[in-house]
Amino acid sequence: MIEIRALSKRFTTSDGAVRALDGVDLAIADKEFFVLLGLSGSGKTTLLRCAAGLEKPDAGEILFNGRTMSSAAAGVFVPPERRAIGMVFQSYAVWPHMTVFDNVAFPLENGVQRMPRARLRERVMSALALVQLADHAERPVPFLSGGQQQRVALARAIAVEPEVLLMDEPLSNLDARLREEVRDEIRGLSKKLGITVLYVTHDQVEAMALADRMAVMSGGKVLETGAPEKLYHFSQSRPVAEFLGAMNVFHGAVENGGVKTAVGLLSCALPEGMRNEVTVAIRPEEILVSNSASGGANEFPAALESRLFLGDVTVYHLTAGGAKITYKTAADPGFEPGGRVYVSLPAGKLKVFAR
């Protein structure tokens, strides 16, 4: 269980002070796979490094299983090696002058957890077996592929048998195909070992695939926390919803229990306290498009501008009432650009944000 309370961290750069973390509160459950998602500069890596003990926060507290790791007010700061963590770095950070075995063994030989030779060997080999690198133990790491090097880093992190595994964009240096493969391995391994994982990424697909729960960060703050499905479908804030996937947006004003927009009056469930200017949004795969009008609610005609075939999905660009609309479907209806179609927006899928 990781608790983070009112954590703040400021950096001084040549352009003045930057608030890397600005009062972050988080609670991560035991054995949870928790992902920090955000663009670069959002503070997610700083948060991870504070949890690791590689950065010292200016204010706030970090607790692991009820033990204070860092508390600016109380002047407590536990160094990284006393936090029972394992860490996987973005650049792999495998030591290029050592073999696979030595990379995993080095912290066990020289760090806080020294142990007899035989036990060390056992520990290293079982960690390597977990990442399917037992056969490569005596290889120098520069001879391994990127994916294998990343697995060495993973083995090194789990060999210390950490309570918390911290991962800083571990997949960003791998190519697209390999990324998915290693991603699934990481998820499987963390569940098998039953450890708490704090994982940083800027890739929303990766985040959703991995996370039990995730936090979307921006400007040093946590915008929203929740399970991937919840954030994707029912996010409270437009930036979070847009960060997780593309959206069609319609600006309008609240009127008669609906929202008056350029494509007509849209009826939808209005959250409490929503009045005047609002934005209605819907994901491209959630809208319905057909050749003929069905006469249902939230339906309007649109001009079909272009069609993009992407293999697994087909994307259409439409315009209606001056607004651009994207429609994404797995079952390609084969509409021809230049034609006229009817768009209907299921009321249950519409999200309304204050403007």
Add this chain to the structure above:
Amino acid sequence: MKAAAAHFDGKLILAGVAGAAALAILGLLGTIVWMSLRTGVPGQASGYTFTNYFTLIGDPYMYRVMWTTLRFAAVTIGIAIPLGLVFAWLIERTDLPHKALAMSLLGIGILFPTFLKAMGWVFLLHPRIGVINIIFMQMLGLTAAPLNIATVAGIGFVEGLTLAPLAYVMISAALRGMNPALVEASSIHGVGKWRTLLRVEMPLIWPALLSTVIWMFTIALAAFDVPGVIGMANNIFTFSTALYFMINPNEGLPRYGLSGAYGSIMICVSLLLMLPYFAALRQSHRYQIISGKSYRASVIELGRWRAAGWVLIGGYFFVAFVLPLLAIFWVSLLPYVQMPSRRALAAASFERYGATLFDSALLGAGWNTLLLMVLVPTIVVVVSTAISWIVTRSRLRGRVALDAIAFLPHPVPHLLFALSIAYFALLISDVVPLYGSIYVLIAVYAVCWISFGTRVLNSSMIQVHRELEEAAEVGGVPTLRILLKVIVPLIRPGLVYAWIWTSLSAYRELTMAVFLASPRSQVLSTYVWGQWHGGGLGDAAAVAIVMMAVMSPLVATFWIYARRQQQVASPV
């Protein structure tokens, strides 16, 4: 890093080593300023006074020295820069064949002692004993020598020849880093290659050229070898030799106060010169591409001029290196200096070598030199590692200042450090009898070359990803162990390079040694210097030849290693 409180012990040691080195540098420079404000000999009671500065300003001799130094620097730059520019252009921008050989011919010359080459030039172009002069006089029936090396132009010429390879290295770095797209954009739009050279390439390397000129100027201000070997005996004094003369006058007491004032002014001048130097350097970096993997600009085809290019490079190597070496060798074989002739050849023998080489003073000097060659680079590498680690890896406050201090001995003339430590050693000689011992030389060499060591190691360490260190830190590996087991193995090429270079420098160093050497701390260079100024030209020549011979395998090893590691000597 302040975060890892548990590793404070290791960091404390590193910070202590780095801090001690920084203190030594600042202390030695401070001593110069301090001695400038006092009169009398070290340790003698005296108030603080500006008398020395007033004496200096009122002394017409100083203005003559200044004028001589400026002319010397101008000739040096006038020789070194055009040669360096042409070499850089030939090697970086044309299809000159056998470029690796060309680079070796240019680079190896830098490593051999400058004062030995200067001696060679005396044997070649001295109005009385210069072999070339005598040949000209006999052939053309002249009554006076047509060429005289013992002039300001002469010493500038020799200094310029020895600095040309350095100019080449600095300029070619700029040419290599230049974005080839800038040149190709010109060619593609139909501008001819020669016009592109003049209108695009030259303006682009102008800042790099300017920074090289400034750098050459600071070197010329501090140069001691050539003015010392050729100029001093002929009453031509530049800044450095005038300073030497103040401390080692023919008669009377050393004038420490005056030399301090003089040194303080030199410190100011050399530091002020760094402002335009770094401004120009920044400007030239702005024109460079970051990525090293980029394609190369197409080279200019020299065609029939290829041979001319090689004549230039080969000619340079012959004139700047082979010719003076041959002259020294010739003199070393003869009982007295004479023209090459059948009669002289009959008299030539290796007799002198047997007689001089087993002189016990020479053996002592050899032993001291060996000590310097082992201890100085070891100290430099250890201290530089500590400093570079703090500068590039830690977040300790003051690391930027530490880097700047470690750089100071680069622009400030080394002879000032020697002067300062001599004064300091005299001051404390009652308590710690170090004055005149080899340890003083070891200390001052190490202090001065920390600037070089930190430049090399800074760039090595920057290339080691910080996460490689953090990965060990997370596992609780102590700082010093991370340094030894992770960083040191990864920067080993830089460490070895810095070690060998410093060792070679300790071998060839004359300037600091002549300021400090006493009868019990003679080194090879001061032994040769003593023979030379004591009139034993032939003995000096014989020892010089032996020095070169001993050095050759070391230079070859260094060169092969540096080439393989792609670390070619560069000053900053």
